[in-house]
Amino acid sequence: MSRLVQRGETSVALGARPDPKAPDTWIVTIGEHHHTVQARRTGEGTLLVTLADGRTAELAVTRDAQRWWVTGGGRTTVVAEAEAAGRAHAHEGGLEAPMPGKVLAVKVAPGDRVAAGATLLIVEAMKMEHAIKAPHAGVVREVAAREGDMVSPGTPLVTLDREEDA
């Protein structure tokens, strides 16, 4: 069974099956490439993986709703399912609350023309004020948040049309 995961800007098919001829041996498919590796469970959530060239790492793997967290070989990597990564793109043009917090100030109104980097809203979280800035120049189509609103991640705040579209 394979699944699509995100690798940088692109998605790649990922799958693994045990080698029926050799114990603790797996054939892993990453896109077009096949890797034959040794893998053993070593503890709660950990795998000892040895590649064909002898490179060995113990990796801790944890799964949450749509991502895997992997620590091993000197770094921690987050691998997202491609489908989940795709959902974020659906909100192109819309700006969402990046964290839970309270809207302290709304600096723009529908129809406003803003430059890239202009402050659109100020959200307070963890006792710090965070400016939500325009990712690109454009015209404000809609403002969905009001001062004093409590927002959680993903709450739409402002819809901004790109300058060239506007």
Added chain:
Amino acid sequence: MKRVLIANRGEIAVRVAQACHAQGLETVAVYSQADAAALHVRTATRAVLIGPPPAAESYLRVEALLEAARKTGADAIHPGYGFLSENADFARRVVDAGLTWIGPDPAAIEAMGTKIGARRRMEAAGVPVVPGVHDAGQDVAALEAAADRIGFPVLVKASAGGGGKGMRTVERREDLRGAIEAAQREAQAAFGDRAVYIEKLLVRPRHVEVQIFGDRHGGAVHLLERECSIQRRHQKVLEECPSPALDADLRRRMGEAAVAAARAVDYVGAGTVEFMVDARGDFYFLEMNTRLQVEHPVTELVMGVDLVAAQLAVARGEPLPWTQAQLQPRGHAIEVRLYAEDPARGFLPSTGKLLRYRPPVAPGIRHDGGVAEGDEVSTWYDPMLAKLIAWGETRDHAIGRLAHALGAWQVHGVTTNLGFLQAVVAHPAFRAGATHTGFIGEHFEDGVFAPEPAGDEALIAVAIAEAMGLTRAAAGQGGAGEGGDGRSDRVSPWRALGAWRSNA
């Protein structure tokens, strides 16, 4: 002193409790409803609920803290850092209640407690201070005029501030009004005091602070300096001891200035005198922190001391455990702070459940943490989760140990700045010791940092873990509805029994 109430949470509450237990003292944890099963509660020998999650209704409520002390028979209070640690009124209330305050006298906190007051006092004592205007009042027009006199760029700073809250860098005059208003709002929310002042922004300065310690017998020493230049938005990210920038002469002069500052206010206990050091090696008094600092472990490792143990001793009225001559540095220590924030999204705070949390274990590595696997990270409090400190015989040795330990730190489920810390530690400019307060902005394009795409090894591990069914259990725990299971286990009497037994 038999039972110490720790008026704090997170890693510092855990750190203080451990120091108390090592001296045979009992501890009382206080906690908000959001922290019922938090690590600091699990570490203490007694625990008292003091209110709902907002800090203003729990950790900052003086009445609730004093009531908790009375109820549990605590005879001393350690404030940790942040919260009420530099609140002279709280210190006075503690003393008036007949309890031992583990910190400097209220008068010393007051003298140094507002940045404006401390600046005046240091100016009078002949200690150099950063050019600034601190008597302009809180009227925006007057503050603007003050900035015009000093010249841009300027810093807008909260008088009661710390941790970068209520502080703004302003490059252009047209941005000043907004910055003042934001700083005043932030200062009001964080410290209950909206006063701000204007200070000259030094170009490429280093932030170097000197640890000092005083007792009630006229003793006052310094314990070397800490270099805290690696900051993001005035929030420290990495600290080291000693500073790679100081030579023996500058170190001696700054140490003497810091001790003079401490003596000027009859300082008792642990304190820190912060200086800015410019490119020419001139140093300016910035502020004095009348408490233990977050980054105190780097001093402890290099000086071979336990600063919290010394705080307890001095609070009992004992003389300092060391003389200046006995305090000889050895090696080099570096600390990094793990924050629940997302470097790829402008370092915005992140939340979630720590599905896996395993700090590295290796020679020369110390972990001071406030969280444990299974904990929920919320936005109620400071986003710092833990600190990792590496000691080495030399700076390079310490860096090597730290770099390796960071790579093995398993923090899953909550986005953190871990990858960013690795990038800082790996940076050639950091390795060369070329640190200044603009380091992150200069080397990381205004603090933007995106993780590298997954490598083959990570993808291979994911594929096999999924095929083996290795990750199923963890995924189940991550579900919102099932969080209660892990949590109830941690507060079950069977867990707690271990701690009771070990005290017997």
